[in-house]
Amino acid sequence: MKIAVSGKGGAGKSTVAAQLVSCFMLQQMPVFAVDADPDANLGLVLGLDPEKLDSLRPLAELEDVIEAKNFGGGTLVDLNPDVDDVLDNYTLQEGQLRFLKMGAIKQGGSACYCKENSFLNAVLTNMLLDRSEAVVLDMSAGIEHLTRGTARGIKMMLVVVEPTRAGLSTALAVDRLAGDLEIEQILFVGNKIRSDADRAYLEASLPSERFAGMIGFSEQVLERARRGEPLVSTKQDLLPGLEKIYDQVCRR
Numbered sequence: 001m002k003i004a005v006s007g008k009g010g011a012g013k014s015t016v017a018a019q020l021v022s023c024f025m026l027q028q029m030p031v032f033a034v035d036a037d038p039d040a041n042l043g044l045v046l047g048l049d050p051e052k053l054d055s056l057r058p059l060a061e062l063e064d065v066i067e068a069k070n071f072g073g074g075t076l077v078d079l080n081p082d083v084d085d086v087l088d089n090y091t092l093q094e095g096q097l098r099f100l101k102m103g104a105i106k107q108g109g110s111a112c113y114c115k116e117n118s119f120l121n122a123v124l125t126n127m128l129l130d131r132s133e134a135v136v137l138d139m140s141a142g143i144e145h146l147t148r149g150t151a152r153g154i155k156m157m158l159v160v161v162e163p164t165r166a167g168l169s170t171a172l173a174v175d176r177l178a179g180d181l182e183i184e185q186i187l188f189v190g191n192k193i194r195s196d197a198d199r200a201y202l203e204a205s206l207p208s209e210r211f212a213g214m215i216g217f218s219e220q221v222l223e224r225a226r227r228g229e230p231l232v233s234t235k236q237d238l239l240p241g242l243e244k245i246y247d248q249v250c251r252r
Ligand SMILES: Nc1ncnc2c1ncn2[C@@H]1O[C@H](COP(=O)(O)OP(=O)(O)O)[C@@H](O)[C@H]1O
Pocket: 007, 008, 009, 010, 011, 012, 013, 014, 015, 016, 041, 191, 192, 193, 215, 216, 217, 218, 219, 221, 222, 225, 239
């Protein structure tokens, strides 16, 4: 199962992504948790050691590895160099979990497809298309790490949306971007729902068949985030509405 999570900053992407990662871990399934948001905080939300997180190098910054694998260099460019070792050496491992940071995609003109980007693309291709482990990608609203090629590996994109106009507007923009990449299923997750009015607002604004579910506002989640505790240790810690989303994600 390969899932991407996107949405506006602060909407709850990392929270939802971390909870999905925890669902896989509670089932003893190996899972890659990928932080692909420049405002990287998935590791902290997962409760990983801040010092280890600080010393984990984002893949885009592995200049030595990228050079050694000769990405985008020379005349005989290896189009599909082996990147399996990258997932072994540049991930933080904790039981069934492997955590990695993507780092920023380099922007440039349309002719620019620099070696860092092609390296990131090769790692994502490996993870999304070649390997069997579950993957949860925590992405910014720009979803710029994905291409049509790698998007084929994604079974589902969850767009986390708070019940505000700004939240909706970003969610619809993400929906369009993901649609352009032809991602198989793009579903909305309403988050921080505090009232029937919140729920009704989202229901009135988005097509009902496109909802994976709604998640209530949770004081417990907020309190754990303040204390820097992992969000989930047991099934009881899952957010209200989350397990249903997970079941749906795995059933579809
Ligand atoms: N359902 C929820 N109930 C309460 N607080 C939440 C909920 N979802 C997210 N939060 C809080 O909202 C803030 C932003 O969430 P986060 O997952 O970091 O957003 P993003 O990754 O989209 O920027 C965090 O403080 C988080 O603890």
